[in-house]
Every structure is written in structure tokens, then in C-alpha cells.
Amino acid sequence: MTTQVIVLNGGSSSGKTGIARCLQAILPRPWISMSVDDLVDALPPSLMGPGSGIAFGQQGEVMVGEGFRAIEAAWMTGVAAMARAGARIIFDDVFLGGAASQERIRTHLEGLGVLWVGVRCDPEIAVGREIARGDRTSGMAATQAEIVHQGVVYDIEVDTSHTESLDCARAIAGHVV
């Protein structure tokens, strides 16, 4: 089945965005890159914060309320519709709920050719890269490194600890059909 969506799942600072850009550069056809971060950027102030929306704690924890979940579901329905309409999509996400998150995404993408990619990174290395990025909210790399992969099933896994983004992208590209 032709690959229509490439899902990259990994913790914060694991290197998903860099891999997505490399995939866009090396894949022969045009792919657009989308991320749950795009949704966060699109939110109204009322959904940025604890309660109904999405909030980021001091230790890097992410808290998600019902209002955010409802909009996320509608947004994900739209991302799937883009793919069904012919746009090839590299979708990067953080499966905070592990296997349950994958199940939710899988339901949205039903009928589409999906390549599931795990982007791993040694937690200690991810923490160092978080410092190098200078993001004000630190702690996310450590918190997410392991839990986002719990129970998740992949077609291919890459590890950015000692492999460059471009080489990871090449390995992934070999599975795109």
C-alpha cells in the first residue's frame, strides 16, 4: 500500500523536526510537514493554560484538558482528510499516552497507508540537547523520553543518539512505498 502518512513519534528534543525536514529534502515527491505544535500555535488564549486547555508545568510535564482534546480530535480529522485528498503528510507527534495515543491516531488515519516511525534518543543526550536549544521550559526531554514509546508498535525505529538526522531520514525513506 502506498505510504500516505509518515508518523514520527518521540519525546521532546529527540530530533523529530530535523528528521522531518531531511525527509522533505530527500523524498522524491513533495511531502508537507505537520505537527501537534502547529495546533498549539493556533490555539486561542483560553485554551493555553490549566483546566480545559493545554498547560506546561515547571518540571516539563504537559497537562491536557477536555477543551484541548475536543479541538485536537477535530484538527486530527482534518489532517487525515488532507491525506485522503492527496497531500502526503509527515506528521510528528508526542504520544503522551503511549499505546493509547497511537490507537487514537490510528483510528483517525484509518484506510490510509501509514508508516509508523519511533524516534528514540538516549534520555541523557536528549536532556543535553534541550539545554543546547535553550528552550525556556526545560524538563520535557527527560519526562517524555521513555513514556511516549510504551506499548507503541512501529514499522521502523531510529535512534538519534549517535545517528545524524539525515541518516535517520535515509533509513526511514527506505520504508516509504
Next chain:
Amino acid sequence: MTTQVIVLNGGSSSGKTGIARCLQAILPRPWISMSVDDLVDALPPSLMGPGSGIAFGQQGEVMVGEGFRAIEAAWMTGVAAMARAGARIIFDDVFLGGAASQERIRTHLEGLGVLWVGVRCDPEIAVGREIARGDRTSGMAATQAEIVHQGVVYDIEVDTSHTESLDCARAIAGHVV
């Protein structure tokens, strides 16, 4: 009919983004903000440039090829699907083709409650604001100020020349049902 999508159409530097943010702040329910600029940011390098993709000329002209058009259509299908799935969407766009652009968007949004908003700005003022923004590509404000409104039909028009974004947003909010 309940408003599900607010379409803001206006030239570059006419103030669409500021109005969108104010709408998000004052409307009682959560609205997400999407823009054709988001699509441009999501494109692969192969579609950034003349030919098949989207290119920005020295005088601020925008050239759009078939590859971009194909992905834009799929992307727009997805935006409409988000709205159908329940996400309220403020969508800002630049109708480079005037009435023809509106027709294309209208087809995508068929069946949805759409509020069509024209965002006007005196061309000379828009040019000044483009300078104040410091964007490297200048000329877009002057090129687009008039043509994006040609033949377009609106539910409401606002003019940012002498009215603040927040006041424009309040006027628009009065038409959201």
C-alpha cells in the same frame, strides 16, 4: 446558521493576523486560527521556488505553480474537514485571484456556516506598515492591497486604516452567530 468558519481576506500587511488574534481573545468560545502562511511553512524545499511551487518576486509579486495548487487544494479540504468535525476556524487568506479565489474557497467550505470578512487598508498605509514590520520581501502590501478584493462579496468589511484591530474584531464578532 451557526458560524463555523470566519474567512478574513486582505492584502499583505492589511492587519489580518492581529484581527484574528483579537477575535480569539474576545469570542466566547474557542476558535483556532489558520492561515495559508501555515501551509507555506509546511512545504518541502522543492515547492519553495519558481516553477511548480510558490515563489516571491523582487517587487512583492507571488507566483504559484501547479504543484503548490494541488497541495493547497488537499490542505484546504482538510481545513474544511476540521470545521465539519467541530473546530471553529478563523481562516486568513490572500485572494490573489479575487472572485475566482473566493469561489474556490467557497466550494471547499460548502455546507458550512461561513462569515466572509474583507480586511481593507489604504494601500499607502499598508506600505508604511510593511516597512515598520521589517519584512525582507517588500512590495507585497502595494501589489495586493486592491486586487485581492476585486469581485469578492463579503458579509462585513473592516478597514484597518484608522481603526484598531481590536475594534475591527469587535465589529466582526457582532456578526458571528
Next chain:
Amino acid sequence: MTTQVIVLNGGSSSGKTGIARCLQAILPRPWISMSVDDLVDALPPSLMGPGSGIAFGQQGEVMVGEGFRAIEAAWMTGVAAMARAGARIIFDDVFLGGAASQERIRTHLEGLGVLWVGVRCDPEIAVGREIARGDRTSGMAATQAEIVHQGVVYDIEVDTSHTESLDCARAIAGHVV
């Protein structure tokens, strides 16, 4: 005396940056634009936060500690040295301490030809523009609008409430000698 430094003082969201960019565009000679925001961006994590560093409160208040003040003084000495070495500088700042802040800057700039510019904006309008900018920290516009001008003496004042950045810049440019 030849103008070597243009100091723009005004509250958050009063429009200083836009005026600075317009001045750069219309002044016949090259001017570089510097801001206390550049210093904030250059700070280490240890100075971002309450205590010794600079911190931003929930209501838009800015708290400044001794560690920040010490580095700011050294940084300002350097900005003055750039001007003495021949770089024309547009310097935008927020005089949180009003007249006392001006005195401190005046001491640093001693011997240089300085044009003092007050950038005013109706507080209600500045608050609206802060919403339109979508900055996550809101409240700064309201908090700072009046206090930054208390006791400060200017060569020229502009008001962005009903005057475009470019027109304000033209008025200022008429005082550059």
C-alpha cells in the same frame, strides 16, 4: 551637535520597534537598531527569573535584580562605545524608573549627541495592540504606558495612537542633525 544616538522610550506595545525600522529605512545614513530586549535574549538561564535576574510577573510587571543591573550597566557601556566608535544607534528602551532611568542612560551616553524621543500611546489602544500581537505575557502595555514617561525630558514626542509608525519616524527624522 551631530546626532549619534536616537533613544526611543515608551511602554510595551507603544510601537517603538516599528518606528525604529522606519527610521532605518528613511534616514539617509546607516543606523543600527539596538534594544534592551537584545540584552534579555543574550542572558544566561541563571538571570532569567526572580532574584538576581529579570522576571516577568503574571500582571505584566517586570522585576529586576542586582545581577541583571550589573550586566545591563556593562552592556550599556558597550553600546555607548559603539556610538563613540562611529556606529549610529537607534536605541529603544523602557524607562521603568522614569526620570531615574533617563539619568542612568544619560550618564552612559555622556559626550554623545543624543536625540531623546518619547513614544506615547493611549493606554487603552496599547492594551488592544498587545492583544493583537498575541504575546503570552499580557498586562505589560497597561502597566508601563504612563510610568515610563514620568519626569522624563524629551527633544521630541510622538504618539502612535492615531499616527502611523512611518509618519512618527518622519517627524523624528526632522530632528536628526
Next chain:
Amino acid sequence: MTTQVIVLNGGSSSGKTGIARCLQAILPRPWISMSVDDLVDALPPSLMGPGSGIAFGQQGEVMVGEGFRAIEAAWMTGVAAMARAGARIIFDDVFLGGAASQERIRTHLEGLGVLWVGVRCDPEIAVGREIARGDRTSGMAATQAEIVHQGVVYDIEVDTSHTESLDCARAIAGHVV
């Protein structure tokens, strides 16, 4: 002699900025981070482009004119003055002229305790990282990787090809006195 300035020299995408942020995080005292990129961001439109200013070619080459050189010299005088006034500075630069560039910087920093750091990266790896960063101007990594080090003398060299930014920073920190 106490270290007052840490100069990081390396080609584009060699990892200087990440190392600078890690240094800021691990060094016991506060250091501010400055870069020639800050100057470029501060330039007026008249100095962005070929001729007198700074221009970036299609193949990643950087062309620098007299107007830029004059302002850069004044700006560098100011950076040195900041350090003399007590600000500890991590300064990252790209020695396009190799040894001649170092000589110019050395003159500005005369009398200060300077730690000269070479930031190397395998050219092929730097090119891959440039793709992963998604910068629109590609080619700079390849063009600059070797030439910026020609004839330059360092106190310490790090290589980001197979060493993380944080580990490079730790090695450098061991030389800060």
C-alpha cells in the same frame, strides 16, 4: 589571567550556538551570549544586500562590503567595551578570512583575557545538519567548514561531529579561568 571573553569560531551549522547555550547553563557565573548574527539582525535595509552591505549568495557564499565592515568594527569595539566593563561574553563568530579575521578580533580584544575556541565539524555532517535546520539559504555549511579555521590559533578545539554540545561545553569550561 581571568577569562573575560570566550570566542567560538566555526562554520555555519557547526554547532556554535548550542555550545554557547550549554556554556551559559554550566558556567558558575553569568555569561552573556553575543554573535555577529545579532549585528546582522540590527542592520538597516541599506546594508542588507550586495555592494556596501552584507549579502548571501545562492551557493551559500557571504559577500561583505565596506559599509558593513565599518559598522562591524564599531560594533566590535563596543563588545570589547562591554567585557572591559565587567560583562563576561561568549562571542561566536565565523572567521571568513581565517587568520586575518582572528587578528582583527584580537586587536579589538587587546588586554582582555580571551579563550580562543575552534568549533569544528566534519563538512559532510554540517551539510546534513544544515538540511535538518531547514534554513532557506543552503550551502553555507559546506563553503565555510574548512576556510574559517585556516591559520587560526586556538586554546582549545572541539569537534561536534561525534560529541554533543553539552560535552563540548564541558571541555571548554575546563579551560575557563
